[in-house]
Amino acid sequence: MPRDLSVTVTIAAVVLIGAAILSTGALLAAWSMPGWDMPMHGGNMPGMMMGRGSTAAPLPAEVSGSGGETDSEVVIEAGDFFFRPAEFTVRRGEPVRLVLENAGRAQHDLVVIGLPIRDAGGRTRNGFSLAVAAPGQTVSAVITPLESGRFEFFCSVAGHRQLGMVGTLEVTD
């Protein structure tokens, strides 16, 4: 009899421990999920572009670098996973060509939110993004910044911002 009892107690303990492990696992899974960053856009999730697209609508892609007349040019290299330079300065009210050279093995873009600009077509926008550049590709666009200050730029390909693809665009008067 005591032996049967001890077997029963042992089985009950194993079941209880198993249930505790399972519920802890479920709790951890539920807890970690909201922390995942949603990609802003990217080739695999085109639908996501509309979420914040109104403030950072992509400029017309100029892959060759032609079109849009200006002498002023800033070349930014995008690598895995950095921008070089990570900080650059442009002048308010002056058109500047932003050139993004993708020297990495992943695709990259460049997004600025909250900076009012005029694009090459004369349209005013609040923020902008350069087209996603494939590895080895160079994209560019002409913008005229309309407000001075310091603005963050980043790569909006999923996860790249968190990996360090952020920088500062300074607009001076």
Ligand SMILES: [Cu+2]
């Ligand atoms: Cu990137």
